[in-house]
Amino acid sequence: MYHFMDFNMVTDNYTEQPMPNSLHSLRDAIRAFAQAREWQQFHTPKNLVMAMSVEAAELVEHFQWLTPEQSQQLDPAAKEAVAQEIGDVLIYLTRLADVLDIDPLQAAFDKMEINAAKYPVEKSRGHNKKYDQL
Amino acid sequence: MYHFMDFNMVTDNYTEQPMPNSLHSLRDAIRAFAQAREWQQFHTPKNLVMAMSVEAAELVEHFQWLTPEQSQQLDPAAKEAVAQEIGDVLIYLTRLADVLDIDPLQAAFDKMEINAAKYPVEKSRGHNKKYDQL
Amino acid sequence: MYHFMDFNMVTDNYTEQPMPNSLHSLRDAIRAFAQAREWQQFHTPKNLVMAMSVEAAELVEHFQWLTPEQSQQLDPAAKEAVAQEIGDVLIYLTRLADVLDIDPLQAAFDKMEINAAKYPVEKSRGHNKKYDQL
């Protein structure tokens, strides 16, 4: 469990206000983390997108030998490990969006609108065909 | 740009309240989207993690032939295309976390705390060594 | 089906000898292909590994919504599309190994030896535990 004051004391002192529970606060925490370590130099979009894809694959690894049914019933240790990998992907995705000056949540809602047009309910119900085959 | 009422009318009518700007509202929008299309049957964690990794690679594709410097100066068309792919990754990551009953934002903040311990500021400043080589 | 003389005439004339059926001949064909297009400048290991991972994901995409059983029974059109993606991954993997001066087949046999030591038959039989959990 994340305790803001612990993190603050142990590491970076990047703010004195408690962080609200949002992607913006995550973005700000990552900015401070990178700045304290002088890592901005490595955080080009090209490098960050590679790092994000590597974290995505580490998440895949937990599921590669599981049946679909097993993937729905992770034991607590596996679930905790998976949660950490989900955290890693979200961290790098948030950082990538930040250095590109893109709002990831807005981008996701915009894409939902596009998806809704590509996959009309009546044509898409109950099967997994790609939009260009509807 | 996402306009909530448009989306609502065109597609799913999943709620009558305006959506707050948060990952929870994105999660709820995806739930409604999947439910309207009866896609829950396809949304096992195993399948979703594969889809998420495919979207991550579509994001990588935009950067594969760019220099690091070029990756920092996307033209507007490329930036819009990249924003859509970031949206796709966030959508599938949010959906994966939802079916696993994991809070992705909490997971990210928890991982930030772990990262802060793995990469102490003094030992990590200005270079890109992995934590086991510090 | 690949017809060597057709390819030769249509495109690159990179050799006058018929190509033996080997990874070395594929490596040479890719070299000639890149050279004819002056693409060596883009073929840094960093760029090629990104391109290879993107092709790997395009292969994944064909399987993401299939059950394990369905993945074993591709129809002819899907099998042909999958074969093309396998070709793409092998092309980029071969090219990456070439610019790094690594023999991919030797690397694979070397890794088989390592895997045999990591996964002794008696301890590994019939389950999918990772080597550090045997």
Added chain:
Amino acid sequence: MYHFMDFNMVTDNYTEQPMPNSLHSLRDAIRAFAQAREWQQFHTPKNLVMAMSVEAAELVEHFQWLTPEQSQQLDPAAKEAVAQEIGDVLIYLTRLADVLDIDPLQAAFDKMEINAAKYPVEKSRGHNKKYDQL
């Protein structure tokens, strides 16, 4: 370095003939390896394509923080680690193709022919535009 007789003695005794230097011999070695461990049950195309993509990402990881120039000048330890990852990708790609009854080398040569038609020399020389933008 791979020594055939060592591998043979230590592990699987799958053949008494020396292995020719080809993808077919790698395919046969992997078949014997999987059979000795009764792993065929896990080797559905869906699972194997996930494992292949994870190995592809482990290869990406070695390059994520390197500049393009640094990626061309790996030190010996990094080169050996990269070679092992290239081996892993080739192993899983070969195994995936085998269970799908696809010849990966033929698929690659067939794809080279398609690529030659998509990227005519005159239109493709010296730039990295995608074929649909030529």
